[in-house]
Amino acid sequence: MLDPKLARAKPELIEAALRSRAMEGGLDEFIRLDQERRALQVKADELKNMRNRASAQIGQMKKEGQSTEEIQKQIRKVGGQIKDLDEKMKQLDTRLDQILLTLPNIPHQSVPVGEDEDDNEEVRRWGESREFDFQPQPHWDLGPALDVLDFERAIKLSGARFTVYKGLGARLERALINFMLDLHVNKHGYTEILPPFMVSGNCMVGTGQLPKFGEDMFKLEDRDLYLVPTAEVPLTNLYREEILTVDQLPLYLTAYTACFRAEAGSHGRDTRGIIRQHQFNKVELVKLTTPEQSYEELEKLTQDAEEVLQLLGLPYRVVNLSTGDLGFSAAKTYDLEVWLPGYQDYKEISSCSNCEDFQARRANIRYRPDAKARPRYVHTLNGSGIAVGRTVAAILENYQEADGSVVIPEALRPYMGGIKAIPGADK
RNA sequence: GGAGAGAUGGCUGAGCCCGGUUGAAAGCGCUCGACUCGAAAUCGAGUGACCCGCCAAAAGUGGGUCCGUGGGUUCGAAUCCCACUCUCUCCGCCA
Numbered sequence: 059m060l061d062p063k064l065a066r067a068k069p070e071l072i073e074a075a076l077r078s079r080a081m082e083g084g085l086d087e088f089i090r091l092d093q094e095r096r097a098l099q100v101k102a103d104e105l106k107n108m109r110n111r112a113s114a115q116i117g118q119m120k121k122e123g124q125s126t127e128e129i130q131k132q133i134r135k136v137g138g139q140i141k142d143l144d145e146k147m148k149q150l151d152t153r154l155d156q157i158l159l160t161l162p163n164i165p166h167q168s169v170p171v172g173e174d175e176d177d178n179e180e181v182r183r184w185g186e187s188r189e190f191d192f193q194p195q196p197h198w199d200l201g202p203a204l205d206v207l208d209f210e211r212a213i214k215l216s217g218a219r220f221t222v223y224k225g226l227g228a229r230l231e232r233a234l235i236n237f238m239l240d241l242h243v244n245k246h247g248y249t250e251i252l253p254p255f256m257v258s259g260n261c262m263v264g265t266g267q268l269p270k271f272g273e274d275m276f277k278l279e280d281r282d283l284y285l286v287p288t289a290e291v292p293l294t295n296l297y298r299e300e301i302l303t304v305d306q307l308p309l310y311l312t313a314y315t316a317c318f319r320a321e322a323g324s325h326g327r328d329t330r331g332i333i334r335q336h337q338f339n340k341v342e343l344v345k346l347t348t349p350e351q352s353y354e355e356l357e358k359l360t361q362d363a364e365e366v367l368q369l370l371g372l373p374y375r376v377v378n379l380s381t382g383d384l385g386f387s388a389a390k391t392y393d394l395e396v397w398l399p400g401y402q403d404y405k406e407i408s409s410c411s412n413c414e415d416f417q418a419r420r421a422n423i424r425y426r427p428d429a430k431a432r433p434r435y436v437h438t439l440n441g442s443g444i445a446v447g448r449t450v451a452a453i454l455e456n457y458q459e460a461d462g463s464v465v466i467p468e469a470l471r472p473y474m475g476g477i478k479a480i481p482g483a484d485k
Numbered sequence: 486g487g488a489g490a491g492a493u494g495g496c497u498g499a500g501c502c503c504g505g506u507u508g509a510a511a512g513c514g515c516u517c518g519a520c521u522c523g524a525a526a527u528c529g530a531g532u533g534a535c536c537c538g539c540c541a542a543a544a545g546u547g548g549g550u551c552c553g554u555g556g557g558u559u560c561g562a563a564u565c566c567c568a569c570u571c572u573c574u575c576c577g578c579c580a
Contacts, residue, residue: 099537103549110549113561117505130560137560282570301495301534429516433534 059158059419066092075164078171078381088157095150102143109136159263160270163416165381166353166390172380178393179380184364185373187397192460196400197451198331200458201227203483207332218329219321219336221447226480230453230466231339233473234446235314238341238366242443246362248312248343253292255315256283261295264421266387266413273322276336285318289342290440294417297346301433302425308347308355312443315340332447333405339446345439346423349415352437353390356412360392363408363443369469372452373397375404389414394444400455407448410441 065072069085076085112133116126165171170179201207206227212220223231242248259282262268267275267287276285286292293311302309317340328334343362347355360376367374379391388411395404415435418424424433457465462482466474 096537099549103537106550107548109560114506116560120505126560133560303495430532 059416060161060164061415061419062092062154062158065089065158072161072164076161078165079162079384080173080382081162088154091150091154091157095147095154098143098147098150102140102147105136105140105143109133109140112136156269159420162384162386163389163413165384166412166414168378169384169390170378170380173382174380175383177380178383179378181376181378181392183373183375184368185371185397187373188399188456190399194399194455194458196331197398197454198400200400200454200462200464201332203462204454204464204480205483206230206480216336219334221332221335223450226474226477227450229474229477230450230470230480231446233470234449235339235341237470237473238443238446239312239314241366241369242312242341242343242362245365246310248310248362251289251293251296251311251313253286253289253296253313253315255286255318257286257292257295258282259284261291261298261421264295264298265291265417266420267291270386274320276318276320286315287319288317288340288440288442289313289315290344293342293344294346294423294438294440295421297423297436298421300423302346302423302436303429304348304425304427307425307436308345308351311344311346313342313344315342331400332451335447338448341443341446343410343439343441343443346418346425346436347439348425348427349434349437352412352414352439355437356390356392356410356439359439359441360394360410363394363410363441366444366449367394367396367407370449370453370467371469372449372456372467374407385409385411387411387413387416389416392441394442396448396452398452398455399458400451405448405452407452408442408444411439413438413440 060072065085065088069089073085112129116129116133119126119129170177172178195203197207198209202209204227206223206225208222208224212222215222239250243250256278259268262272262275262284267284275287277283278285292315293313296311297309316337318337319335321334321336324334332338343359345352345355345359364374364376374394374396377393377395379385379388379393384391391409391411393406394408394410396407397403398405414437417438418435423436423438425436426433453467453470454464457467459465459479459482464480466477466479471478
């Protein structure tokens with residue numbers, strides 16, 4: 059949520075930001091209604107003050123045994139006026155909230171201005187894409203051939219965009235989760251959390267999924283519960299409605315969760331393989347920081363995610379998303395894109411964002427700079443550390459051999475019971 | 486699913502029957518000060534959030550709102566009435 063005071067004071071600044079995100083203005087209404095509301099409040103507050111004083115007086119008079127009929131009759135009328143004003147204000151508040159909750163975050167200055175992903179800016183590359191002396195297979199061919207992914211039977215269970223992992227495939231997925239969590243906990247200092255996979259609508263508003271993107275999520279019937287689309291939601295909302303002390307910051311949190319996405323509007327994209335699923339596994343990184351350190355922390359968080367790919371020996375590049383490609387809640391986002399030989403392209407495998415105070419304002423997460431100071435909003439950051447399913451795809455494709463087998467990256471072997479490779483079908 | 490109890494400030498917890506300086510006792514915590522070589526203990530003072538107005542602004546100051554949420558009664562509600570949500574205990578069921 060944007061700062062209403064900023065919207066009031068510098069609407070042109072926000073208008074410009076919205077335009078850069080291909081969102082046409084719409085702040086005029088906000089300014090107008092906001093002004094109207096404040097005028098009403100001034101009036102209502104005056105009347106309430108009048109009533110409060112009269113009530114105190116009545117209390118006093120009754121104590122002294124005086125008659126209060128006269129004054130009560132007068133003040134009764136004021137009560138009616140107050141009620142009308144409060145009613146009008148409430149209507150305006152509803153509309154103002156609605157406007158504010160549907161406006162995206164303002165991009166940071168360092169974000170390239172652009173229309174879409176074509177305007178994203180490559181920041182750096184790591185690793186060499188491997189030269190194959192045979193035709194590398196895409197993972198949707200490799201997986202079934204190795205008998206580690208079963209797409210056809212998954213359809214029987216749940217329909218399209220679901221996968222069954224089998225044998226060493228299931229083991230690989232589980233190994234990756236443990237490998238990533240251990241890295242972030244032991245080396246990077248994150249606290250491991252295992253949160254609920256379903257959360258309330260309030261949480262979804264807090265991190266920005268609602269009210270705008272309800273279509274993208276799975277909701278339980280007759281209940282105010284949603285399947286988490288990412289662990290960012292429960293992790294960030296852990297401290298909802300709290301005032302933290304400054305020595306609690308920065309908070310580093312990591313969690314494995316399954317992630318559930320309806321993928322509304324993505325028909326026909328990545329229909330093959332495990333790249334785009336209704337359910338996938340992810341290890342997520344979340345930080346709560348002071349505004350002063352948040353951008354430094356974004357760099358570190360991104361590196362924490364990168365290290366997963368480095369240790370697994372998977373080539374990738376880091377991309378600074380342009381204003382047109384930025385997510386709703388983010389002020390700045392680095393995408394990590396892994397090289398997929400089957401695709402002959404880089405594919406997003408992690409997305410690391412600084413949301414600044416956008417989510418903190420929605421979720422009301424604050425901290426006290428010191429014991430006497432007023433509370434301020436924290437900055438929230440999140441990043442995939444990293445998407446597990448896509449990592450499996452990347453390993454299968456990057457580590458495939460001519461004989462159809464797939465080598466297990468060195469760093470992962472302790473998590474695979476020492477297994478060095480997934481044997482090919484002919485073995 | 487059945488029966489009961491509850492939701493109050495950073496925390497614990499009074500107030501609710503009998504509506505009136507109760508933003509809310511008390512304790513803890515926290516901040517500042519005294520004591521001390523220093524610390525602990527002790528003593529003293531202070532200690533909420535949010536909104537709006539004035540002020541260029543921080544400070545300050547004036548007003549308003551807030552005792553789970555939303556309504557109602559009343560001149561006036563933490564306190565009375567209604568609805569909802571959540572939590573806890575016991576029983577049942579269950580990985």
